[in-house]
Amino acid sequence: MHKRHGLRAAALTTTTVLLSALTAGCGGLSVGGGPTDPALDWKNCPAPSAAEGDGASPSAAPGGGKWQCATVKAPLDWSKPQGDTIDIALIRAKATGPGKRIGPLLFNFGGPGGSGVTTLPALAQDYTKLRTRYDLVSFDPRGVGRSTGVKCKTDPQLDQYFQQDAVPQTAAQRATFVNNTKQFNATCEKNSGRILPHVRTTDAARDMDLIRQALGDSRLHYFGISYGTELGGVYAHLFPKHVGRAVFDAVVDPTQTPEQTSLGQARGFQLALDNFAKNCASKGTKCPIGSDAQDVENRVAALLKKLDTNPIPGIFPRRLTRTAATNGIAQALYSKELWAPLIEGLQRAYTGNGEILMLLSDAMNGRSINGKYSNLAAANAAINCADQKQRYTPSFVEQKLPEFRAASPVFGDFLAWGMLSCTQWAVPGAAAHADVSAPGSAPILVVGNTGDPATPYRGARRMVDALGKGVGVELTWHGQGHGAYDSKDPCVQSAVNSYLLDGKVPPTGKVCA
Numbered sequence: 001m002h003k004r005h006g007l008r009a010a011a012l013t014t015t016t017v018l019l020s021a022l023t024a025g026c027g028g029l030s031v032g033g034g035p036t037d038p039a040l041d042w043k044n045c046p047a048p049s050a051a052e053g054d055g056a057s058p059s060a061a062p063g064g065g066k067w068q069c070a071t072v073k074a075p076l077d078w079s080k081p082q083g084d085t086i087d088i089a090l091i092r093a094k095a096t097g098p099g100k101r102i103g104p105l106l107f108n109f110g111g112p113g114g115s116g117v118t119t120l121p122a123l124a125q126d127y128t129k130l131r132t133r134y135d136l137v138s139f140d141p142r143g144v145g146r147s148t149g150v151k152c153k154t155d156p157q158l159d160q161y162f163q164q165d166a167v168p169q170t171a172a173q174r175a176t177f178v179n180n181t182k183q184f185n186a187t188c189e190k191n192s193g194r195i196l197p198h199v200r201t202t203d204a205a206r207d208m209d210l211i212r213q214a215l216g217d218s219r220l221h222y223f224g225i226s227y228g229t230e231l232g233g234v235y236a237h238l239f240p241k242h243v244g245r246a247v248f249d250a251v252v253d254p255t256q257t258p259e260q261t262s263l264g265q266a267r268g269f270q271l272a273l274d275n276f277a278k279n280c281a282s283k284g285t286k287c288p289i290g291s292d293a294q295d296v297e298n299r300v301a302a303l304l305k306k307l308d309t310n311p312i313p314g315i316f317p318r319r320l321t322r323t324a325a326t327n328g329i330a331q332a333l334y335s336k337e338l339w340a341p342l343i344e345g346l347q348r349a350y351t352g353n354g355e356i357l358m359l360l361s362d363a364m365n366g367r368s369i370n371g372k373y374s375n376l377a378a379a380n381a382a383i384n385c386a387d388q389k390q391r392y393t394p395s396f397v398e399q400k401l402p403e404f405r406a407a408s409p410v411f412g413d414f415l416a417w418g419m420l421s422c423t424q425w426a427v428p429g430a431a432a433h434a435d436v437s438a439p440g441s442a443p444i445l446v447v448g449n450t451g452d453p454a455t456p457y458r459g460a461r462r463m464v465d466a467l468g469k470g471v472g473v474e475l476t477w478h479g480q481g482h483g484a485y486d487s488k489d490p491c492v493q494s495a496v497n498s499y500l501l502d503g504k505v506p507p508t509g510k511v512c513a
Contacts, residue, residue, distance in 0.1 A: 040214050045069040045091060048118045052145035053366065053374035058121035061093035061136075063128050067121055068092050072214050074142065074207045076198055086148035086195070088207050089140040091117045093124060096131050103244075104215045105134035105500065106208065108141070110226030110250070112201070113366075113379035115145035126486050127223075129497055134221065141231075142207060143199035144379045150195060152188040152378040155371060159318060162365055166323040167308070167413045177417065178394055182424045185385075188378060189426035196427045199379070200386045201434060205235040209242060219244030219442070221500070225483055226250040226455055232444070233436030233463060236471070240441035245500050249447040250483035253459030254434045254466050258388050258422075259400070262415045263407055264456045269415075270408035272333040272453035273297065275480055280343060289346045300329065301409060303349055312354045315362075320354025326414050328360030333453050334482040385422035389429035392419045436463065441471045443505050445496065451480040464508075473505055477512045484512075 045067045047057045058067040069091050076084040095101045107127075109119045116138030127136055140147040153161060161184060168174040189196065208231070212220040221244040224232035229248035236243050256264065277296035280287040290296030307322040314320035320328075332342035338360070345356030359369075366376030397416050404412035422429065438444075444467060448460025457476075464472030477484040477492050484492045491512035498504040 040070040040072060040090070042068040042070045042092070045117075048115070049146050050372050051149045051151075051375040052115040052118045052140065053376075054368050054370065054372045055118070058091075058118075061121070061131075062125045063096045063131060065094055065096065068094075069117065072211060074210050076148075076195070078198075078203055078206045086142055086198075087146075088142060088148075088211070089117050089146035090137065090211065091120055091139070092135050092137045093120075093131065094135050095133055097133075099133045099501075101135075102133045102501070103135070103217050103221060104137045105130060105221045105223055106211065106215075107136065107138040107223045108225065108228030108231050109138070110228050111144070111376065111380055112141070112227045112231075112383035113144055113376045114227075115140050115374065115376075117146055123486065126488070129493075130223075130500055133501055135215075137211075137215065139207075139211060141199075141204040141379075141383075143195060143375075143382050145375065148195060149192075149375050150188060150199065150378040150382040151191040151375065152184060152381070155373050157187075158365070158367070158373050158377065159371070162324065162327075162361075162367075163318060163321060164323065165308075165321065166417055167326070168417065169308070174394060178420065178423075181420055185381070185422075185424050185426065188382060192378070192382070193426065196382055196386065198386075199382050200430050201231055201234050201383065202238065202430070204231055204383075205238050208235050209239050212242060217244070218242075220246075222246040223500075224248050225485075227252060229446075229455075229463065230254060230434050230436070233438070233467065234434055236438035236441045236444060236467065237436050240438045243438070243441040243444065245442065245503065246444045247447065247485075247496055247500060248444060248460075248463060249485050249496075250452055250455045251446055251448055251460040251463045252434075252455050253462045254436045255462050256459075257432060258384075258390050258419060259392070262419055263400075263404060264459075265454060266404050266407040266412045266415045268453040268456040269330055269333055269411045272451065272480070273300070273329070273408075273410060275451060276333060276339055276342065279339065287343075289343055289350075297410075299350070300346065303346070304410065312349065312352050314354040314358035318358065320349065320358050320361075323414070324361040325349065325354070325357050326411065327364050328357035330411065330414075330453075331360040331364040336480045336487075381421055381425075385425035385429060386427050387430055387434070388422060389432050391423050391425075391429070393423065394420065436466045437468050438471050439468050441467070443473050443499075444471055445475060445499050445505070446472045447475045447477065447484045447492065447496065449481070449484045450476065450478045452482055454482045473508045475506060475510050475512065479512075 048055050072088045073085040074088050075081045076086050117140050120138035143150045168177045230252040277293040281293040304322050311319035311321045332338040366374035404416040446464050448457045450457045464474045495506045
């Protein structure tokens, strides 16, 4: 599990990956002085690059029309706007009507490190109503995908890296884990040292204002999901008068340190596992992985303990380790749609077949079924480490392990040791946490989900408070999984659509049960 807030798309597209893989038989994510009014040359989209996740060119957009792609030039270093430039890749589908076109609606789906250019076509069906009056637009942030990207390890090296034990128990295992992290970070510096100092969220927010200018809008209409809420909050802080209608879904807590975020995720994923176990157990004898909720969780814990010393076959030649299984289980908890594949994956793992849990883990890591990796892991590390000032030590992690284990017997160790990912990074981090205060901004609808594992619910209220009085408008959904709008809950979608399409702000504190 990357030190990330989550990529909603990964959870949804995993379902497709699993179904196709199983069918195939493998189982038997404006600053003045910069470029002025940059012109966009929209063309038919090419197939996704390897860094974006590979695959075929996007098919016809739902509701008709074609996907179009373009590139905008942005300064490598926003403090030197006339200096070297980098590419920022864009994708759009024009508004379909009926109704008067409002303008472009820019999406960021999270990560950090997720490709918007590949994610938007995958999820566009969910935004058909919004497309009646908006052009749907997304982008690969700097460092990501088809934009000038961060490169670290090769595909075979990543296969080996993700086979490592990320929950070290002995001094020797801990030394190996620390050394592997050091080597990963050194490879990123060797292959991408030029861009690493310039992938902070503040840089991406300035790129968004450049995109706003390129799209020809005086205000930016925006839909941010997961990490996209942090990016949107930073944009609102830097450019409050440029904010149009904006929605934040699956909300990052902008007040937390990386340690607090990781501990919150430990609690969040444990809650999601509890809810998954209760849901299965409520089906009685139709739950094949436990007699009651506690039995479901006990069997999961026993499986992970066994895999720690005895990995089972995953996807040849790789084996399902404790780390990969934990990663796969976490991936499935991002979406209730993946609970059924998780049940089947656990069933098979209990009989020595780790293929489904490995597929889930691969989705979390940005690995396609053909063995190619997107640059999700590299970009995720680069953006997080450029943003976050804190650098933790192994002794600090060991001191915190009891607290993390109390928060989650399953995910605690995993998330605690993940705090070391930036410890020997080449670039110093920018701040203790993001500044999202946005006095003077238009209202921003902030949607929190009480069952969200990756961005726990309390982050929504803290985002509202941090945005400032009269800016954040809180909407609560009592649901499961990561995010709310894509759950298709009619109450949530009605509130969001009413704001984005008609400008009707719901009463703050509105609850969708």
